[in-house]
């Protein structure tokens with residue numbers, strides 16, 4: 001039971017998200033990520049500590065499936081393993097939350113709980129709250145389609161204020177198949193210090209709210225970095241004093257007099273705030289989710305699939321008969337890519353699918369748009385024309401080798417395109433309703449085809465570089481070095 005100090009505006013305290021308009025996702029057994037940790041009484045920290053495969057992919061272990069059973073330490077959201085915190089009244093920024101014990105950098109502090117609502121509902125509620133005169137904004141973004149509204153129901157995380165120099169950050173974790181948002185310490189935080197994270201607002205227009213965090217690098221307004229804010233304030237130019245900070249009224253979300261007992265302020269908070277004014281506003285915040293230190297892919301912007309280590313590329317689908325040198329760069333996929341299962345589970349999860357760029361091109365801005373027979377595209381990267389490059393080599397062997405790898409690369413590209421067409425309905429279904437998982441078989445196929453293509457490209461580039469270094473090149477005007485009557489034949493250069 002959470003004890004709230006007197007004067008805190010009413011809200012319903014919850015420590016689990018509530019779903020409005022849909023049910024909690026049911027995890028399919030095949031989608032449960034099982035780690036490989038083992039409990040060792042002599043080294044209890046091994047039980048799902050920093051090196052646990054699930055921890056590395058920001059996924060909590062599922063009770064009953066974790067090999068460490070009750071010793072598993074990777075169920076912090078599920079077990080509400082929060083740091084001790086306390087509510088207090090700030091000067092000028094309403095209520096805030098402070099550390100009631102020393103907190104270590106990286107420590108999970110509290111989950112941001114509330115009602116999980118669709119983006120349409122978030123927009124609707126935001127307008128309603130504004131029209132009702134509610135000043136404080138408690139809606140944060142969960143992913144492109146869903147938001148968490150802690151206005152009426154929420155955990156004490158709803159009281160954490162914004163700072164442009166925050167000591168906390170938000171991170172997204174997958175818990176029993178659902179994405180959840182946690183507040184984590186960015187640094188060691190000593191007892192009595194106010195907790196704050198950077199809201200990084202998704203600004204919906206309306207009045208500007210002055211930021212009172214007091215940090216040296218303060219951007220002056222809540223959400224000042226968001227595109228919505230910039231759009232809304234496009235009239236701002238140097239020397240235009242219509243919108244200077246001083247002209248925006250201050251608003252203190254707490255109606256009462258500031259408490260006399262001030263907490264130890266964090267480096268980013270100063271205490272000379274003035275409580276006055278009544279700027280109405282209603283905004284939707286975007287919890288700028290930060291990465292786990294161990295693996296960047298836990299961040300909102302996850303490294304694309306292309307960035308898996310080169311040695312992790314699969315050799316299982318493309319047999320290249322490559323020379324020994326080339327094989328040096330290929331390893332057994334399973335051995336070199338031990339996180340494949342975790343990768344699949346991330347691809348299946350809501351945000352990961354987008355961030356890994358499943359699909360043949362860039363992420364579609366608008367969802368649910370079905371374009372029949374849409375051709376798979378691979379924009380962004382210039383492709384080497386192996387056929388053309390082959391012509392530059394004087395030796396027939398060099399030409400043949402480059403042409404061979406060019407052909408393998410083309411086959412891998414065609415295969416990737418056809419797999420994309422095959423799995424497109426599943427991807428589009430996933431994009432339409434991000435609560436649906438992309439099936440394991442689909443994610444696996446996609447990874448394999450991508451890896452094969454990367455491997456084929458690598459082999460081609462390697463062969464080009466090797467031949468460029470080791471074989472003579474044709475002089476300008478030199479005719480083809482070999483006979484033959486096939487389409488790969490080198491034609492004499494004209495002009």
Ligand SMILES: C[S@@+](CC[C@H](N)C(=O)[O-])C[C@H]1O[C@@H](n2cnc3c(N)ncnc32)[C@H](O)[C@@H]1O
Nearest residue numbers: 093094095136137158159161162211212213253
């Ligand atoms: C999620 S609530 C935080 C808790 C809030 N202070 C309360 O009393 O319930 C967000 C609201 O707090 C206020 N706030 C948070 N950080 C602020 C800051 N740095 N400067 C001014 N107001 C802030 C704004 O009114 C904002 O809409």
